[in-house]
Amino acid sequence: MSNILEVRDLVKRYEKDVLAVNRISFSVKEGEVFGFLGPNGAGKSTTISMITTLLTPTSGSVTLDGEDVVKNANSVRKTIGLVPQSLTADDELSGRENMRLQADLYGVPRKIAEERINELLGTVKLEEAADRRVDTYSGGMRKRLELAEGLIHRPKMLFLDEPTLGLDIQTREIIWEYIRKMKEESNMTVFLTTHYLEEADALCDRIAIIDEGEIKIIGTPAELKDSLGGDIINAIICEDTDLSGSILEMAGVSSAVREGFGYCIKTKDGERTEKDILAVSVREGWKIESISLHPPSINEVFLKYTGKSLRDEDRGSNRHEIRKQELQNIRRRG
Numbered sequence: 187m188s189n190i191l192e193v194r195d196l197v198k199r200y201e202k203d204v205l206a207v208n209r210i211s212f213s214v215k216e217g218e219v220f221g222f223l224g225p226n227g228a229g230k231s232t233t234i235s236m237i238t239t240l241l242t243p244t245s246g247s248v249t250l251d252g253e254d255v256v257k258n259a260n261s262v263r264k265t266i267g268l269v270p271q272s273l274t275a276d277d278e279l280s281g282r283e284n285m286r287l288q289a290d291l292y293g294v295p296r297k298i299a300e301e302r303i304n305e306l307l308g309t310v311k312l313e314e315a316a317d318r319r320v321d322t323y324s325g326g327m328r329k330r331l332e333l334a335e336g337l338i339h340r341p342k343m344l345f346l347d348e349p350t351l352g353l354d355i356q357t358r359e360i361i362w363e364y365i366r367k368m369k370e371e372s373n374m375t376v377f378l379t380t381h382y383l384e385e386a387d388a389l390c391d392r393i394a395i396i397d398e399g400e401i402k403i404i405g406t407p408a409e410l411k412d413s414l415g416g417d418i419i420n421a422i423i424c425e426d427t428d429l430s431g432s433i434l435e436m437a438g439v440s441s442a443v444r445e446g447f448g449y450c451i452k453t454k455d456g457e458r459t460e461k462d463i464l465a466v467s468v469r470e471g472w473k474i475e476s477i478s479l480h481p482p483s484i485n486e487v488f489l490k491y492t493g494k495s496l497r498d499e500d501r502g503s504n505r506h507e508i509r510k511q512e513l514q515n516i517r518r519r520g
């Protein structure tokens with residue numbers, strides 16, 4: 187598969203001392219869903235803005251579909267669709283009118299536009315609300331409209347900056363379904379940013395973990411989890427002798443730590459090790475009180491590569507973001 191996006195040594199310095207993006211390099215393959223996972227302030231929006239020609243890089247290069255985004259900005263803009271982090275739809279217009287505006291902006295001929303608008307509004311299930319003013323929409327409906335708007339000119343590559351920010355988990359899952367569906371129907375490449383671990387895990391073919399302007403690691407969700415060294419098994423075995431030596435000899439086990447009767451075991455293949463332990467316990471008469479298997483999560487991956495947990499950060503920053511968006515809306519209306 188060829189690369190549709192190549193980013194090399196990209197840097198953005200806002201002021202003398204704000205290094206928002208610090209020499210990042212990565213590429214995105216045609217047809218994949220590629221995600222930037224990172225906390226607030228990591229540099230996600232800044233990176234998207236540079237790739238989508240809204241912001242000039244301090245240094246480094248970005249090539250999109252073979253064109254330099256600084257030198258050939260106009261042509262790059264026609265190749266891409268962007269759904270920015272902040273709300274963009276006009277509250278006083280209906281969903282359909284917002285779509286028409288977007289179509290005009292990209293010079294889509296009227297007749298073709300009307301067909302596409304109907305089709306896209308159908309895809310995101312907004313047919314019935316299409317002629318209502320956007321200020322009567324829920325947060326999830328707005329986001330669906332903005333997704334549809336981003337596709338009006340049939341972009342080769344779609345950029346979604348925090349597509350489900352502030353939405354509840356059910357609404358987020360519905361949005362994920364639409365993103366998957368739109369991607370399949372139009373064979374697009376998708377680049378998205380998120381600070382939701384579940385979102386990156388559920389939606390992305392590959393994830394880049396970004397923190398403080400730097401990419402810490404890139405891989406498929408499975409590769410990232412595998413890089414932790416496999417599964418964790420917690421077992422309580424009521425034997426006075428230390429069994430960690432015997433457990434360590436089992437296939438795939440990389441560590442076994444004993445604390446009282448409790449054992450914390452790291453293994454490549456949790457299910458197999460669990461079976462092995464049970465088999466030996468029957469043979470040797472070990473008294474197993476409990477045994478549980480924990481496959482690694484993206485949260486643990488994040489912790490390993492950034493030294494911090496995204497879950498804690500999530501709650502506080504999210505509340506702040508929602509507040510910011512509310513204020514923007516009020517200002518727009520007022």
Ligand SMILES: Nc1ncnc2c1ncn2[C@@H]1O[C@H](COP(=O)(O)OP(=O)(O)O)[C@@H](O)[C@H]1O
Binds near residue numbers: 200201226230
């Ligand atoms: N226009 C700006 N001027 C100065 N600093 C900025 C500006 N925009 C963002 N920053 C700073 O750059 C860093 C990265 O921000 P941003 O790209 O918005 O991160 P993210 O989207 O991951 O939350 C943050 O420290 C932020 O405060």
Ligand SMILES: [Mg+2]
Binds near residue numbers: 230231271348
């Ligand atoms: Mg952002």
